[in-house]
Amino acid sequence: MIPTTRRQWSRFQNFVRTPSLARSMSATLILAFGLLILVNATTFVMIQRTAAVNRTIEHDQQMRRASRTTLISMLNAETAQRGFLLTGRGDFLQPYRIAREEMRPALALLDQAAVADPALRRAVDEIHRLAGLKWAEMDRTISLAAQGRIGQSIQTVRSGEGKRYMDDLRIAIEAFDVLKSGKIADLQKRSERFALLTVAMNAIAGVLVILLALLSAWMVRRYVAEIERARAVLDAANASLEDKVKERTGDLMRANEEIQRFAYIVSHDLRAPLVNVMGYTSELEQAGKVIDKAIQEAEKTRAVDAEVVTAVREDMPEAIGFIRASTEKMDRLINAILKLSREGRRNLLPETLDMTAMAEGIAKSVHHQTEASGARIEVQPLPEIESDRISMEQIIGNLIDNAVKYLDHDRPGEIVVTGEDVPGGWVVYRIADNGRGIAPRDHERIFELFRRSGRQDRAGEGLGLAFVRNSVRRLGGTIDVQSELGKGSTFLLKFPKRLIVAEPGVAS
Structure with a gap:
């Protein structure tokens, strides 16, 4: 393993040290790949930063919508409150309850913004305070009206306390909106700068890639010219090589045909003595049956030697069975060789x-x-x-x-x-x-x-x-x-x- 690594390192060093068109093309390709990787990395960073800025802008827009939702919900609740006080009808309180439910997630979103950005804490706390005071004022008047104390409830409204809370809340939300609008404008400018930088990087990379492509095309043209010259030399060498290959292929085909004919002849010649063996085996079997029949006739009048009986009735059939099994197996093998030989000759x-x-x-x-x-x-x-x-x-x-x-x-x-x-x-x-x-x-x-x-x-x-x-x-x-x-x-x-x-x- 170590000698192989050393040889490869030595070849690489020789390649680097020896001026050649291949080395120049390799260097150009490495430079082009390096440039593309740099451009891709820069573009990726710019895109990530732009995406982060856009996410921040979207979040700030959500904060603005949350503050507007708070104001609108408060206005809807105030309208429902006054409708109830004027008519005494309970169905006017349904929008009041809906407005309160709509305002809760908006205030929760503003709280999240304050946690993420401590600079917003004061403005958010002020919105919370004024919203709480306004809700308390409206709850108080509605409670008085529900108890039948309509005059006292109307007097509370006429005092202008609720209007002051509402005006202060509107001013606080406007201040929050201005703060967020300024931040969004700054973020949009930053996003535009990132976009311009990304476009500039891609334009510069495009110009460099075009220059490298032109340089590569010129080098490839030189390389192709060298290949054409080398191919002409190779074609001249191959002209004689093709004749040699055809000659060797013809020899190989003739040798293969000879092998197939030899296998056929051998298999055919083996079959003749095999057929004789199988025929003589059948004759021996028949002869054994004749001898066994003669022994049976002789046993009727006298005793026959036990060894003769065993040889005729046990040993001979067993031996003939072995011979027949062996000849049948050899016959199958010869048929297989013939099949392979015939298949090799078939068109x-x-x-x-x-x-x-x-x-x-x-x-x-x-x-x-x-x-x-x-x-x-x-x-x-x-x-x-x-x-x-x-x-x-x-x-x-x-x-x-x-x-x-x-x-x-x-x-x-x-x-x-x-x-x-x-x-x-x-x-x-x-x-x-x-x-x-x-x-x-x-x-x-x-x-x-x-x-x-x-x-x-x-x-x-x-x-x-x-x-x-x-x-x-x-x-x-x-x-x-x-x-x-x-x-x-x-x-x-x-x-x-x-x-x-x-x-x-x-x-x-």
Whole structure:
């Protein structure tokens, strides 16, 4: 780790010390990014300050409205008071009560302002005092009128005491409003200054960015010219390299064809002696039955050696059974090799495939198995693909068959087939199950020929996934597995959206 870090540091130092167009462009870009970060930071600070000033202005406006609400509520209450005194009707007191309720939150808001700004405490206290005196005067007159002492109540009103309180309250509120108006005007000027400063910073940054853009364009033009010169040299070198690549590709294709022919010939030649072994095994079995019948006839007249009886009736059938099981397994392996060989020689025929219909058809073909085990297969809408139909059916079919085969019988089986288009002209399909799962150490091993993982309690020779991976690669795709023991597996298939066949049977 340390030597690698030192090498990287040394390369960076050489890059910084050596004058080059790349270094100049890097410095220009760093300067441009630094300038943008500075402008953004300054603009952010200005915006935050402007927002704070605007919030303060809004708060001060609320204070002005609260003071006006106090005055209006008092006027409404005074009007209701005089209406009651003149008419004696109780419904005139309803606006009086409403006015008192409306004034309480306004006074509470003024108290909050005084707590936040001690300079307002004196003005707010004065408003509180006068409002309290006025309310006391009105409550007193209303109480006297309610007791039937109308004359005394009218006399209190005529004394002018309430009018003085009201005039003083109006003057106090006007003074508070003037104080707040002056503060709001100052704050508005400050907000305008912040806005002008923000505009100026953005204008300066815009000019600098334009200059840097022009400089970068000039440097990029030089850089492109250098690239064009280098490309011309590279094209000259590639002219001969392409011929070599074509030659090597042809050799590789011929070698692959030779391998496939060799596998076919070997498998075909192995089948001949295997058929003979299987035939002679049947003859031995028939001969054993003839001998057993002769022993049965002989046992009717005399005793037959026990070892002969055991050899004919137990040892020979057991040996023949072992031979037959081995030959049948070898026959399956040879068939698998032949299948791989034939698939490798088959020409691919691209066509547009409805993958949703294909997957649903495969799911229906195994319905009897899933129904018997209480499992279900869910096929969600899948994107279409242009590829080889036979290969895709074999791939999806093998994976769904495997998912059904290795379901966990301790819980309801669930297999979900999904897919989507991905950027770059690719499509991804997923086949997920909640089966037995695969140990991490076997994630690659399961794709090898004749290799299996986990408990060997299900029929199979370890050929299916090897065949699937070979088919996926022929279609230009990849296959991966995500799995955990006891939780299930997800096979991920990634294919080009459109299969292009460069040579017969070979996908490019």
